[in-house]
Amino acid sequence: MKKIGWITGKKKLLRLAGLSLMGVLLLSGCGNTGKSAVAAASSTSASETSNEAGKGSKVSQPAENVDAQVAEASLPQPGEAISASLTWKSRMELAYATQFAVDTYEDADGMQYEAVSVADGSRFLLIPEGGKVPEDLPDSIQVLKRPVKQIYLVATATMDMFRMLGALPDIRFSGTDASGWYIPEAKEAMENGSILYAGKYSEPDYERIVSEGCGLAIENTMILHSPEVKEKAESFGIPVLVDHSSYEAHPLGRTEWIRLYGVLTGKEKEGGSGICKAGSGVAACYRRRFGCGERRRERKNRTDGAGGKAVGGIFLYYEPGQRERAPFL
Numbered sequence: 225m226k227k228i229g230w231i232t233g234k235k236k237l238l239r240l241a242g243l244s245l246m247g248v249l250l251l252s253g254c255g256n257t258g259k260s261a262v263a264a265a266s267s268t269s270a271s272e273t274s275n276e277a278g279k280g281s282k283v284s285q286p287a288e289n290v291d292a293q294v295a296e297a298s299l300p301q302p303g304e305a306i307s308a309s310l311t312w313k314s315r316m317e318l319a320y321a322t323q324f325a326v327d328t329y330e331d332a333d334g335m336q337y338e339a340v341s342v343a344d345g346s347r348f349l350l351i352p353e354g355g356k357v358p359e360d361l362p363d364s365i366q367v368l369k370r371p372v373k374q375i376y377l378v379a380t381a382t383m384d385m386f387r388m389l390g391a392l393p394d395i396r397f398s399g400t401d402a403s404g405w406y407i408p409e410a411k412e413a414m415e416n417g418s419i420l421y422a423g424k425y426s427e428p429d430y431e432r433i434v435s436e437g438c439g440l441a442i443e444n445t446m447i448l449h450s451p452e453v454k455e456k457a458e459s460f461g462i463p464v465l466v467d468h469s470s471y472e473a474h475p476l477g478r479t480e481w482i483r484l485y486g487v488l489t490g491k492e493k494e495g496g497s498g499i500c501k502a503g504s505g506v507a508a509c510y511r512r513r514f515g516c517g518e519r520r521r522e523r524k525n526r527t528d529g530a531g532g533k534a535v536g537g538i539f540l541y542y543e544p545g546q547r548e549r550a551p552f553l
Contacts, residue, residue: 299325299341306349306365307358310337316487320477323468324484331355338370338487343468344448350487366463371490372439378425379444379467383410385482391489397422397433426450430460438462440488445470 302315302325310329313336318325323343330336338350350370351357357367371394377383378399386392387409395413398405401421402414413419420436423429425447433441441464447454454464469481486495 298345299343300327300347302327306339306362307360309358309360316483318477318480318483320474321469321472321480321483322477323471324481326484326487339365340465340484340487342466343471344466346465348463348465368440368463368488370488372488374437374439376422376428376433376438376441376462378428378447379442380404381444381469382442382467382481382485383407385485386489388482389486389489389491389494391485391491391494393418394489395419396436397438399424399428426453428453428457430456433457433462434460440465442467 303312304327305312306329309331311331313328313330315328316326325341327339327341328336329339335352335355337352337355340348340350347365348368349357349361349365350368350372352370361367373394374396375394376397376399377386377395380400383395383398383405384407386395387407392409392413396419398410398414398419398421402411405411405414410419414421420432421429422432425443428441441457441462443454443464443466445466445468447464447466454466457464467481469478472478472480483492483495486492
């Protein structure tokens with residue numbers, strides 16, 4: 225009797241195992257031969273994403289794809305020819321930044337043009353007042369009139385650089401509304417209408433920025449997850465520059481981006497002195513390297529001009545009769 229009971233129990237176990245196997249096969253699907261249930265689910269998900277993309281919905285890129293884009297990108301070599309009418313003269317000396325380059329070219333009349341290159345492969349040629357766009361300029365190089373005006377600023381971390389340059393009037397649109405700004409001057413400009421809110425990076429107000437003649441959109445790397453937004457802006461004739469300062473290995477490399485924005489706005493001198501005013505130990509290192517005047521500063525951590533705590537990583541540096549605000553390093 226014990227043996228019969230054991231055999232009966234064994235049959236029940238086999239029957240349960242058979243039912244479990246049938247369930248797995250059903251979940252896998254008969255048409256997915258050689259694929260696991262997980263693979264089948266992934267295939268279905270990809271198919272649904274593709275279908276949604278066909279309906280016009282936004283499809284973001286995985287983070288690893290974005291990182292790969294940046295890793296594979298490179299800057300052009302100094303001296304590269306971009307037009308038969310322009311002669312390469314020099315490249316901006318940068319002590320720490322590796323994610324952008326600025327090259328100076330000259331035409332037959334001695335007029336200077338700046339070529340800006342960013343590590344994602346984007347390239348821009350700044351046309352000086354009275355200058356001409358070279359007829360043989362490659363399509364991959366976007367044209368900007370210098371100084372650049374009517375800027376749509378989405379990369380919020382750069383706003384203080386524009387403030388230090390005295391270039392806030394060049395910004396017409398913001399990707400952050402007034403309540404989101406920790407910089408008093410930016411907040412005030414939005415409240416009085418000098419700077420208009422034009423939507424966040426993933427949902428810009430194209431009608432507004434196009435109708436008012438946006439000269440350049442400055443985005444942060446979040447836009448790389450929504451490439452269709454960048455493509456649409458460019459289709460409307462709006463050049464897009466993606467700020468890659470967050471990819472700089474050295475803190476001063478991030479700060480050196482103020483020199484790029486100085487070039488764009490015609491304030492190169494202010495761009496160099498802006499770093500020298502940063503006031504921290506690393507900025508002092510920069511001053512020693514480039515011969516900027518050494519001045520004693522006292523560092524006040526994470527406070528704003530009114531004595532409250534800063535939001536967004538801003539330090540203030542105080543001097544006799546002067547207050548300087550510098551990007552957080």
